[in-house]
Amino acid sequence: MNIINHKKEFEELGSSIIPGVFNASEINAMIDLLEQAKPEPGTLIENENLFAIRQLLIQVPGLSDLIFTPYFSQIFLQLASADYFLSKAIYFDKAGQSNWFVAYHQDLSISVKEKASVTGYRHWTLKKGQYGVEPPLEILENTITIRIHLDNTGAENGALRIIPKSHKKGIHRFRSAEANLKGEQVCEVQKGGIHIMSPLLMHASSRSSSKQARRVIHLEFNSANLAKPLEWLEYLRIDSISPLSI
Template sequence: MKLTEEQIGFYLENGYLTGLPPVFTGDKLTELQQGYKRITGLLQEDENPSDIMQWHRTSRWLYDVAVEPQLLDYVESLLGPNFYLWGSEFIVKAPHSPKIVPWHQDAYYWPLSPHHTVTVWIALWDVDEENGAMQVIPKSHKAGIIKHRLAGDDSVLSFELEQGRFSTEDAVTLSIPAGGCSLHDDAIVHGSTGNGSDRWRVGYILRYSATEVRCDLERNPAFLSYLVRGVDEFRHNPQGVVPVEPFGRPPFSKRIRQTSE
């Protein structure tokens, strides 16, 4: 189920897309939620679910979620026939958490060139304004990379956009039902508020780039790409090996979060 011409046009114009039919329903949604509980059971005492970053490299279950055919059909509609997976993480907000994700652009953090990356945001349970859904500034991806500054203490990120470069009155909240997803461009301005509800907000976030996108390995020497559709005619980046173990954690310790949503 690839995107329609109308949906592709909306994404290119606004930098995001939501309102898609849920990808995971029925037994597949149950398996997704149960798998999350199992993978979080591998965390150490000083870790939390948001420390599960790049575990698609060691967990076949997480990798298989990332290569769900319907997700790849959506991404192919935007990136073309040749693209790779390179990033995954869980972004989790506990009930009544005051932590915010400040307004930012993902591309500001990533040493990737050219900018041609799609992020897929999968909701494991319902995500809405009450529990801190992501907000975006439509069409802001057209402005290029905007200057950032150091973020405040209530932020989960190191940097945030300078004020006055956009209007928060234009923000759109991306509510997503359990098992559904949204898509957004790597340069769109986005962020989220704290979770004011009694519910958890759990998202599995996946990053895909077209094969012409090269990572600056001097800035990110641990970068690995996993070709998930088509052919890699450029071979700019190191190739990852698909994991075998169903649920496995990486050998490295938890990482400092640099980017979110």
């Protein structure tokens, strides 16, 4: 399947998996850099189930050079227009022994610099000094999420489960009794593959029955301007972080 077909699949189903985007050497270089990172404490999430770094490309200098390879950049430019920018980057490391289950949901929150009362922006949160808010639907529809898998992720290892095409229903709350679980898909992704998703796609995180690591770099891209005075917390132009001239 070529990249154009992956784009069509993403638009139709809300999800597409592209294997082998990064080779073993490239993935190992990312892991080495992440293990040596010294992020600011306020950007960390640490508990028995999860280690995470928010504002990832700011906190781990050099990681963007490893991510935006010529091949990844080529894929990205066929998925999105050149005016897209990075609006969120998180590193997730789910503990191998974790049996953590996350119910079906949509990713409805964006991160902004400051809180402000603006029509259409609701459900404000404040976590470790970082403001989150649910923006208008059109901003979420404009978002492209790309998950880079640093480990093999299968059904026994906490792979995401999705409801294909559910991203076309707008913002809605999941009720299992109403769901077409017969259409549910398990998103198995091999190390070095990427998973392209809409944040409006209903997805759940499976429990793990193995001890294997589940490390993922989660990137969100957008091209929308927020209503003033709101500003994106993370705003990184792709032409400023990609090795290619785009």
